[in-house]
Amino acid sequence: MSDVAKDQAAIAARVKALESILIEQGLMTTAMVDRTAEIDENEVGPQLGAKVVARAWVDPEFRRRLLENATEACRELGIGGLQGENMAVLEDTDEVHHAIVCTLCSCYPWAVLGLPPNWYKEPAYRARMVREPRRVLADEFGYAVPERTEIRVWDSSSEMRYWVLPRRPAGTEGWSEEQLAALVTRDSMIGVGSVRAPS
């Protein structure tokens, strides 16, 4: 057995031991585990953020409210909750490109993007994104930002949860919100990638 598999087996046994104690203490049930997994796998994920972005692209009044108070604007669409109690949306323009990171742990706007991807929580991204964002975006994500555009990296050090409103791609005039939402990627709302090209 490899070290990694041994580690995994050891952790799995520890977790099961903890879970068994919590069950006997009347604090936890396997139904809670099933419900949590169902939420994280199917209900709360980047499809929610994409819906908000698409609405902002077609509705200037909504976009204004979203930039003014993201938490309240998302609530209009029934979106919000844990790790999204206090959100702020950052609008990309020709002058400024935004990206998010959490150098101290792994804070992330769960309510609109779901659980964070592993690379977001691992040391390399957290260490490098505040120090060499231009290089990280270009070399690690294949996302080159022109030098005339400021890169503004938001280190999520408080309970504010930031995320990015990417620019609407050209060639999507007249598209429906559903069509537009399908172009919005998780990475574009983190600020490390572009939206999908319209086809």
Added chain:
Amino acid sequence: MNGVLDLGGTDGFGPVDHVAEEPPFRAEWEKSAVAMFFPVFRAGWLGIDEFRHGVERMDPVDYLTSPYYNHWVHTMEHYGRARGFLDPAELDRRTQHYLEHPDAPLPAHEPRQELVDFVDAVVFEGAGATRPTDKQPRFSAGDAVRTKSVAPFGHTRLARYVRGKTGEVLAHRGSFVYPDAAGNGLGENPEHVYTVKFDARELWGDDYADRNSSVCFDVWDPYIEHVGEAGGTTA
């Protein structure tokens, strides 16, 4: 604390392992580890700031090399033991049992709908950290401020790479639980939170900063002073 968790600006980690699509859970135990947050939070084993500080107190090598959700397991176990909710010998005995018998069943129990409802309530209604305070905000957008140059023990959100640096307040965010109190078992002690923008040259020096870039970092009121005031001790 000056821990390895405080990664901003650390060199040498190599490439980012970017994966375009991946499932939320890589192993079955991760589902239980994530779900376990709800019962221990509900039972008062720990709050969110303590949760983070428990992770921070992992052995630094384990911190950097463990699968991510093992950090969660570590902090929940830490507070369970420290506060007498868990019997360490019993936990070790059960761990050994499940290591030898990975397919051995969990104890039989009823589903208990109110516990599932608690998960839904927390996920969809949230558990926010805004708190009212009588304190007046000392700063407003446009102010030039300097972060204190201090190296506190215990939990803080003042990362090393922004200590003793000068920036501009972009926004006042309201008053929130103060992690330097709550994470160290000292109550919520709410403080105002601001976003401060630092030019990359201020953080890394002209020769090393990425061109035309900046970092926005949120600070609690006690972390900063107006430029010109005494900025704390030299760390």
